[in-house]
Amino acid sequence: MPEKPPAIESFKESTKSPESELSPEVLEKVMNKVQDINEAGVAYSFVSGGPYSAGSIFEQDNLQKTKLVRILKEGLLGTPEKFYLEGVPPTKEQWAKEAQVSLRKGGRSNVYFNVTGMAHEEETPNTQSGETWISKSAGSSKKNALAFIFDLSKFTYDDDTNKMSRKYYETYYKRSTRKFTTAYGFNLSHRVPPRFFNGILLKLQDNYQYDQLAAEIGILSEQVYKEKGNLLLPIYDVYGNLYWPKKMSYEEVKKFVEERDKNKE
Numbered sequence: 001m002p003e004k005p006p007a008i009e010s011f012k013e014s015t016k017s018p019e020s021e022l023s024p025e026v027l028e029k030v031m032n033k034v035q036d037i038n039e040a041g042v043a044y045s046f047v048s049g050g051p052y053s054a055g056s057i058f059e060q061d062n063l064q065k066t067k068l069v070r071i072l073k074e075g076l077l078g079t080p081e082k083f084y085l086e087g088v089p090p091t092k093e094q095w096a097k098e099a100q101v102s103l104r105k106g107g108r109s110n111v112y113f114n115v116t117g118m119a120h121e122e123e124t125p126n127t128q129s130g131e132t133w134i135s136k137s138a139g140s141s142k143k144n145a146l147a148f149i150f151d152l153s154k155f156t157y158d159d160d161t162n163k164m165s166r167k168y169y170e171t172y173y174k175r176s177t178r179k180f181t182t183a184y185g186f187n188l189s190h191r192v193p194p195r196f197f198n199g200i201l202l203k204l205q206d207n208y209q210y211d212q213l214a215a216e217i218g219i220l221s222e223q224v225y226k227e228k229g230n231l232l233l234p235i236y237d238v239y240g241n242l243y244w245p246k247k248m249s250y251e252e253v254k255k256f257v258e259e260r261d262k263n264k265e
Contacts, residue, residue, distance in 0.1 A: 021222070022245055026229040030245050033198055034234045035149075036254050038125070038132040040117030043152040044201060045076055045192070046139030068146070068217070072224045072231075075197075076148060078110045078190035110187035114139070115152065130250075135238040140203045147201040147238070150192050194231055203238045214243035 022030070035042070047067065071077075116133035125131035139145055200217060204210055214235040225231045235243050240250035248256060 022232075023229075026232065027245055029230050030232045030234055031256075032260075034242060034253060034257060034260075035198065036257055037134060037149065037199070037201070037236055037238075037240045038116060038127070038250075040133075041152065042116040042133075042149055043113050044116070044134055044137075044139075044147045044149045045111060045113035046142075046145050046147040047071060047076070065220075069220065069224060071148065072194060072221060075194050076111045076150070076192040078188075110190065111192055112187050113150075115186065130239055132238060132240050132250075134201060135203070140238050142203065143205040145203040145238075147203075148192075148197055149199045149201060151196045151198055154196050155188060197231070197233055199233050200235045201238050202235065202243070210237055210241075210243055211247075218244040 037044075114134075114137055125133055125136045134140060134147070139147060202210060202213060204213065217235055218232075221232050232245075234245065236253075237243065240253060242248040242253050
């Protein structure tokens with residue numbers, strides 16, 4: 001069972017403001033992406049866990065750091081079986097080559113993801129205790145994990161799931177009331193580019209690591225996107241608390257989003 005969410009009191013502690021290194025213009029762009037991650041219809045894909053924990057992502061020569069940098073640069077790549085079994089994050093060129101080979105052999109090159117609000121009843125979150133759809137999902141059962149949330153509106157639904165084409169699969173979210181287990185979820189073919197990303201989610205065993213890891217990922221993202229500040233992403237925990245570029249509790253996030261969107265009307 002997922003650990004309890006970090007105590008809200010921790011957000012009142014006096015810490016260095018994480019947004020201090022961002023220009024006002026860039027900060028505004030990132031904050032415009034901030035959202036309530038527990039709303040229905042949020043697409044998310046876990047990309048780490050197991051032996052390569054998010055908590056050790058910045059160890060020297062760590063595979064997860066390499067994987068994260070490549071995802072930030074190249075997007076979520078549908079993983080051909082070869083790379084899935086070897087646990088090696090492919091470059092975009094390697095991925096394209098292996099994906100073509102896999103498709104010719106009748107295989108698949110899919111990105112696996114879930115959508116909030118589409119899980120079975122047993123995975124319905126107890127919001128009174130701080131749970132969210134994502135914190136209750138199978139991906140959050142790992143001690144340490146990292147996920148990306150992305151814009152599902154950019155994808156087109158394909159009824160023929162056996163037809164391997166460049167069409168992206170959308171979920172049944174707008175078309176059906178069917179429920180699924182997050183251990184399986186949905187798939188799309190065959191890439192989610194970085195421009196479709198909306199945020200990064202962390203699930204860590206030790207609550208005290210969130211501040212440090214979010215700050216480090218923020219710095220890494222700035223290095224990757226140094227010429228593309230519009231691609232920088234807000235970083236949350238799976239309970240909806242925001243850690244970068246500003247620090248807000250989940251309740252503060254919801255209030256911020258409500259006020260921001262109200263002013264846009």
